[in-house]
Amino acid sequence: MMVESASETIRSAPSGQNGVGSISGQADGSGGGAGTVGSGGTGRDSAAGADSNGEMSPAELLHFQQQQALQVARQFLLQQASGLSSPGNNDSKQSASAVQVPVSVAMMSPQMLTPQQMQQILSPPQLQALLQQQQALMLQQLQEYYKKQQEQLHLQLLTQQQAGKQQPKEALGNKQLAFQQQLLQMQQLQQQHLLNLQRQGLVSLQPSQASGPLQTLPQAAVCPTDLPQLWKGEGAPGQPAEDSVKQEGLDLTGSATTATSFAAPPKVSPPLSHHTLPNGQPTVLTPRRDSSSHEETPGSHPLYGHGECKWPGCETLCEDLGQFIKHLNTEHALDDRSTAQCRVQMQVVQQLEIQLAKESERLQAMMAHLHMRPSEPKPFSQPLNPVPGSSSFSKVTISAADSFPDGLVHPPTSAAAPVTPLRPPGLSSASLHSGGPARRRSSDKFCSPISSELAQNHEFYKNADVRPPFTYASLIRQAILETPDRQLTLNEIYNWFTRMFAYFRRNTATWKNAVRHNLSLHKCFVRVENVKGAVWTVDEREYQKRRPPKMTGSPTLVKNMISGLSYGALNASYQAALAESSFPLLSSPGVLNPGSAGSLLPLSHDEVGAPVEPLPSNGSSSPPRLSPPQYSHQVQVKEEPAEAEEDRRPGPPLGPPNPSTAGPPEDRDLEEELPGEELS
DNA sequence: ATAAACCTAAACAAGA
DNA sequence: TTCTTGTTTAGGTTTA
Numbered sequence: 001m002m003v004e005s006a007s008e009t010i011r012s013a014p015s016g017q018n019g020v021g022s023i024s025g026q027a028d029g030s031g032g033g034a035g036t037v038g039s040g041g042t043g044r045d046s047a048a049g050a051d052s053n054g055e056m057s058p059a060e061l062l063h064f065q066q067q068q069a070l071q072v073a074r075q076f077l078l079q080q081a082s083g084l085s086s087p088g089n090n091d092s093k094q095s096a097s098a099v100q101v102p103v104s105v106a107m108m109s110p111q112m113l114t115p116q117q118m119q120q121i122l123s124p125p126q127l128q129a130l131l132q133q134q135q136a137l138m139l140q141q142l143q144e145y146y147k148k149q150q151e152q153l154h155l156q157l158l159t160q161q162q163a164g165k166q167q168p169k170e171a172l173g174n175k176q177l178a179f180q181q182q183l184l185q186m187q188q189l190q191q192q193h194l195l196n197l198q199r200q201g202l203v204s205l206q207p208s209q210a211s212g213p214l215q216t217l218p219q220a221a222v223c224p225t226d227l228p229q230l231w232k233g234e235g236a237p238g239q240p241a242e243d244s245v246k247q248e249g250l251d252l253t254g255s256a257t258t259a260t261s262f263a264a265p266p267k268v269s270p271p272l273s274h275h276t277l278p279n280g281q282p283t284v285l286t287p288r289r290d291s292s293s294h295e296e297t298p299g300s301h302p303l304y305g306h307g308e309c310k311w312p313g314c315e316t317l318c319e320d321l322g323q324f325i326k327h328l329n330t331e332h333a334l335d336d337r338s339t340a341q342c343r344v345q346m347q348v349v350q351q352l353e354i355q356l357a358k359e360s361e362r363l364q365a366m367m368a369h370l371h372m373r374p375s376e377p378k379p380f381s382q383p384l385n386p387v388p389g390s391s392s393f394s395k396v397t398i399s400a401a402d403s404f405p406d407g408l409v410h411p412p413t414s415a416a417a418p419v420t421p422l423r424p425p426g427l428s429s430a431s432l433h434s435g436g437p438a439r440r441r442s443s444d445k446f447c448s449p450i451s452s453e454l455a456q457n458h459e460f461y462k463n464a465d466v467r468p469p470f471t472y473a474s475l476i477r478q479a480i481l482e483t484p485d486r487q488l489t490l491n492e493i494y495n496w497f498t499r500m501f502a503y504f505r506r507n508t509a510t511w512k513n514a515v516r517h518n519l520s521l522h523k524c525f526v527r528v529e530n531v532k533g534a535v536w537t538v539d540e541r542e543y544q545k546r547r548p549p550k551m552t553g554s555p556t557l558v559k560n561m562i563s564g565l566s567y568g569a570l571n572a573s574y575q576a577a578l579a580e581s582s583f584p585l586l587s588s589p590g591v592l593n594p595g596s597a598g599s600l601l602p603l604s605h606d607e608v609g610a611p612v613e614p615l616p617s618n619g620s621s622s623p624p625r626l627s628p629p630q631y632s633h634q635v636q637v638k639e640e641p642a643e644a645e646e647d648r649r650p651g652p653p654l655g656p657p658n659p660s661t662a663g664p665p666e667d668r669d670l671e672e673e674l675p676g677e678e679l680s
Numbered sequence: 681a682t683a684a685a686c687c688t689a690a691a692c693a694a695g696a
Numbered sequence: 697t698t699c700t701t702g703t704t705t706a707g708g709t710t711t712a
């Protein structure tokens with residue numbers, strides 16, 4: 001930071017006194033002490049306005065993200081349901097990094113949100129951003145999760161063998177020891193067990209139709225009863241059954257324990273635990289028999305993609321399908337480990353379903369509350385239902401040998417699948433892609449077209465008290481560029497903010513200060529003196545200059561963008577980029593039609609992310625701050641003084657969401673550019 | 681761990 | 697004197 005301002009810091013202000021400590025608070029009182037408090041750690045962004053609002057707590061934010069994640073998960077589920085039936089599809093989809101999102105989702109836990117936050121959640125831009133973020137996050141989580149799962153599985157398996165059904169992993173330590181001792185015996189037992197399983201019916205279970213997510217589990221969970229029994233016989237070195245509870249997720253064996261285990265309800269998500277084990281139904285294991293199943297699918301295999309084995313936690317590289325099959329048969333043969341993994345997978349799926357159901361419910365309630373009728377209660381319910389592909393994963397997936405692999409949570413690699421997310425009626429298509437939690441600057445980083453985003457969600461921002469996911473700088477720039485003259489007085493900028501965003505109708509002191517601060521701080525904003533005052537213009541070159549560093553080449557971003565589900569977003573981005581680069585005004589809805597750009601879709605991240613530089617940025621020395629704007633347009637200083645009035649109101653009681661929207665159509669400039677804006 | 685980009689708060693100065 | 701506009705600092709958060 002110093003750096004930037006440094007150059008200009010020549011100022012010789014006698015600031016000595018101000019120094020640090022002046023605690024005086026003449027300010028608007030909103031932020032009494034240092035901002036510290038208000039912003040509360042992480043969640044800050046959304047809290048931006050938090051000073052007074054202060055609604056978003058870190059936890060809430062987290063929840064928010066989780067919600068988004070669920071959404072993503074749901075989408076994946078839907079996708080699977082719809083197209084997946086054909087294994088082939090999978091392959092194609094897998095092109096991108098296989099994102100196994102769902103799992104991560106399963107690990108999330110719900111929390112409460114305040115109405116306001118909900119609004120935020122629904123904000124298109126935020127949603128979009130959130131989705132993107134979530135994807136990246138999920139990838140990581142998934143990987144980690146798988147690893148852990150595997151480890152746990154292993155341990156648990158061992159444990160179980162030793163102790164018998166009820167043993168919880170807690171005792172792992174002991175169990176391990178015991179395990180070592182009895183390892184041999186165990187193996188033998190295992191073999192027997194496996195044989196039994198095979199006999200019993202590795203055949204898959206029929207996807208029973210579960211009306212609710214939960215039901216699915218029980219049956220699906222099925223694990224061969226015999227197994228437990230066998231293990232039981234072994235007698236484990238004392239392990240209290242109590243612990244079992246903790247395992248919830250992994251409680252594979254559970255079934256054996258059946259009754260007992262149930263007794264102790266898992267703390268977290270009750271449903272899960274019990275799902276595990278219905279009476280022995282061989283189902284689970286079935287899948288494993290991969291060998292047979294794969295063979296069936298000619299050119300591809302659900303567990304094979306991108307040259308590597310998709311078995312949870314495996315990732316072994318296989319040159320071709322043949323090799324993969326071989327690998328599958330050797331490494332993932334029907335053994336205890338594979339079995340356990342299957343069970344885990346089952347659990348994962350079940351958890352996801354449950355979680356999804358819960359979150360869906362909540363989402364619906366939220367949307368209903370916000371008057372945004374989710375036209376899709378069905379979406380998720382579907383998954384739960386016995387829909388062919390997706391529906392109750394647990395059952396279907398697992399049971400059917402073939403489906404099984406697929407059932408593995410790996411989500412169809414997003415990228416490919418054109419997701420048709422559910423969009424709240426009220427939101428524009430653009431909103432869809434918008435993930436959510438978008439960090440405010442995200443848009444900036446993504447070079448996302450603020451203009452397009454704004455154009456498309458104009459109404460939304462105008463009416464919803466949601467903080468726009470753009471930086472002050474980008475907003476200011478947008479405001480300025482939207483005018484014919486490409487110049488605005490400070491007051492006009494203020495007006496633009498309040499007119500365009502409901503959010504900025506509050507806490508005026510705060511954001512206005514921020515606006516002024518940004519104008520002064522960023523070189524891209526050039527102040528031009530006029531007889532009647534001064535106007536601010538944008539030095540596009542400078543503006544563009546500051547972006548590259550952030551955005552370029554961030555693998556993560558790229559990933560996110562690719563896997564970003566909605567290519568709609570890409571389209572929007574692209575369009576916006578174009579619009580921004582060439583003619584900001586183009587951003588008007590009519591011009592930028594998402595649909596039309598469909599063909600452009602296949603952009604590389606680079607294209608999308610790369611800063612659009614309309615100007616021959618030779619990167620040469622950027623003229624110091626006051627250098628004349630190099631923006632193509634000559635800046636002609638306006639004569640007319642800004643009309644100040646309207647905004648002065650400290651907090652224009654926009655109380656209600658619909659506020660002034662109709663608002664002060666003060667700026668004629670704007671209206672010209674964004675016709676229809678005032679319409680609603 | 682660090683730097684960069686952002687954000688918020690706040691002190692000040694100049695001018696109306 | 698008060699308010700607006702600008703400029704700077706400072707400190708905190710997030711992200712790469």
